[in-house]
Amino acid sequence: MLVARRLAGFQLGVCSVLLASVSIAGEYRDTGLGFSLQPPAFVPGTKPGMIQPVIFSASPSDGFAPNCNVQVQNADLSIQRYEELTNQQFKSAGWVVSERISTAVSGKPALRWHYSGALRGKEFEWVAVVIAVPKRFYLMTCTALKEHFAENAAVFDNSLASFKVP
Numbered sequence: 001m002l003v004a005r006r007l008a009g010f011q012l013g014v015c016s017v018l019l020a021s022v023s024i025a026g027e028y029r030d031t032g033l034g035f036s037l038q039p040p041a042f043v044p045g046t047k048p049g050m051i052q053p054v055i056f057s058a059s060p061s062d063g064f065a066p067n068c069n070v071q072v073q074n075a076d077l078s079i080q081r082y083e084e085l086t087n088q089q090f091k092s093a094g095w096v097v098s099e100r101i102s103t104a105v106s107g108k109p110a111l112r113w114h115y116s117g118a119l120r121g122k123e124f125e126w127v128a129v130v131i132a133v134p135k136r137f138y139l140m141t142c143t144a145l146k147e148h149f150a151e152n153a154a155v156f157d158n159s160l161a162s163f164k165v166p
Contacts, residue, residue, distance in 0.1 A: 026039075027039075039053070039054070040053075044072045044073075044074055044136070045074065046074060046135070047074060048074050048075055048076075049073075049074055050071050050072065050073045050074070051071070051072050052069055052070065052071045052072075053070060053072065054069065054070045055067055055068070055069040056068045056069070056159075058152070061145070061148055062145055062147070062148070063122070064122065064124075064144070064145050064148075066142075066143065066144035066145075066148060066152045067142070067143055067144075068140060068141065068142040068143075068156065068159050068160075069140070069141055070138065070139070070140050070163075071138075071139045071140075071141070072136065072137075072138055072139075073136065073137045073138075073139060074135060074136055075135070075136070075137060076135045077137075078132075079109045079110075079111065079130075079132040079137075082111075082130065082132065082137060083111055086113075086130075090115060090117075093117055093119070094117055094118065095115050095116060095117030096115060096116055096117060097113055097114070097115045098114050098115060098116065099112070099113065099114035100112070100113055100114075105129065105131045105163065105164065105165065106131065106164045106165045106166070108131050108132060108133055108165060109131075109132045110129055110130060110131045110132065111129070111130050112127070112128070112129045112160070113126070113127070113128050114126070114127045115127075115128075116146060116149075122145060123145065123146035123147070124143055124144070124145060124146060125143070125144055125145075125146050125149035126141055126142065126143050127141075127142050127153075127156050127157070127160065128140065128141040128142070129160050129163055131163070131165050133165060138163075138165050140159070140160060140163045142156035142159065142160065144156075
């Protein structure tokens with residue numbers, strides 16, 4: 001028990017030091033649910049890789065919670081090559097793209113996909129926007145079970161329309 005308390009104290013101390021050493025970008029405020037917080041400032045660095053700094057989930061229905069998430073992916077690729085690789089992933093998974101739109105977001109090249117397919121024995125639909133900046137991609141993906149996608153589509157579209165990068 002004493003070891004567990006010391007370990008917990010150590011972990012808390014390490015977390016406090018790490019949080020104190022990171023510059024915080026802003027505050028998240030949810031007036032509808034009545035709370036705000038200072039999100040952790042996880043930094044993606046410069047090496048190839050990905051972080052997922054935020055996930056917003058609704059109440060689960062039929063074993064899955066509709067959600068939207070944002071990933072920051074470091075990759076030194078053109079948006080055309082990114083699309084090729086993404087299409088290969090869709091094909092490998094057996095997913096079907098029903099809509100693909102080339103656009104711009106925040107004055108930067110972007111793509112929007114609407115796709116569907118099976119994952120872990122359930123049928124899903126996704127809508128996603130990827131924004132390309134030099135050596136980095138910002139990807140926002142919204143997901144729901146296929147039978148619940150239509151009831152979430154407006155919420156997803158509003159959120160995706162608000163997605164911006166500096």
